[in-house]
Amino acid sequence: MSSAPERLTWAVRNLDPAPGDRVLEIGCGRGVAVALLCERPASGTVTAIDRSDTAVEAARLRNAESVAAGRAVIRVAALEEADFPDASFEGILAVNVNLFWGSSPGSLDRETAALRRWLAPGGTLCLCWEPPARRRAEEIAGKVEPVLASHGFVTEVRTGATAGGSSLVCVRATAPTSAGEGNLGSLGDP
Numbered sequence: 001m002s003s004a005p006e007r008l009t010w011a012v013r014n015l016d017p018a019p020g021d022r023v024l025e026i027g028c029g030r031g032v033a034v035a036l037l038c039e040r041p042a043s044g045t046v047t048a049i050d051r052s053d054t055a056v057e058a059a060r061l062r063n064a065e066s067v068a069a070g071r072a073v074i075r076v077a078a079l080e081e082a083d084f085p086d087a088s089f090e091g092i093l094a095v096n097v098n099l100f101w102g103s104s105p106g107s108l109d110r111e112t113a114a115l116r117r118w119l120a121p122g123g124t125l126c127l128c129w130e131p132p133a134r135r136r137a138e139e140i141a142g143k144v145e146p147v148l149a150s151h152g153f154v155t156e157v158r159t160g161a162t163a164g165g166s167s168l169v170c171v172r173a174t175a176p177t178s179a180g181e182g183n184l185g186s187l188g189d190p
Helices: 006-015 032-038 053-062 064-068 105-118 134-150
Strands: 022-026 045-050 072-076 089-095 119-129 154-161 167-174 185-187
Touching: 006 032, 006 089, 006 119, 006 167, 022 032, 032 045, 032 053, 032 064, 032 072, 032 089, 045 053, 053 064, 053 072, 064 072, 089 105, 105 119, 105 134, 119 134, 134 154, 134 167
Parallel strands: 022 045, 022 089, 045 072, 089 119, 154 185
Antiparallel strands: 119 167, 154 167
């Protein structure tokens, strides 16, 4: 998809789902990342949620073929209202979803606990942003990464930039497969 914003292609590259993975996208907007995920060779399924009826309708239209084929499910739901069975996804992606860094610590803990339940052991969570300034990228990573680590995720912070020079940040977290896994720290662009 040539018209995809760089932040979305970068985010999907950071998630890097394996063939057959079940992926949840939170805040799917008009469905551009859903399309990027569905066009990957041997892709699995994508479940996408957004709180906007208008955005979900646009996402369904954009991805009509994938929806019809059963490779994508797109529905209206706010993250705090969503409910999925434990270990439903091998990957979870959110791009520019301010809930994860603009919320109160208690709300962030509740949402992170839900994501942890929904993610299969060894699964990957990618929370990505294109903030207006590099300082903001550091602020976001500094708030989000410790919360994810406190929920048992193995975390790393990845940074990048668009061709136009905008900062990109991804807090990438892996659900542990064993109790002894630790934090990976910060890494540069993948």
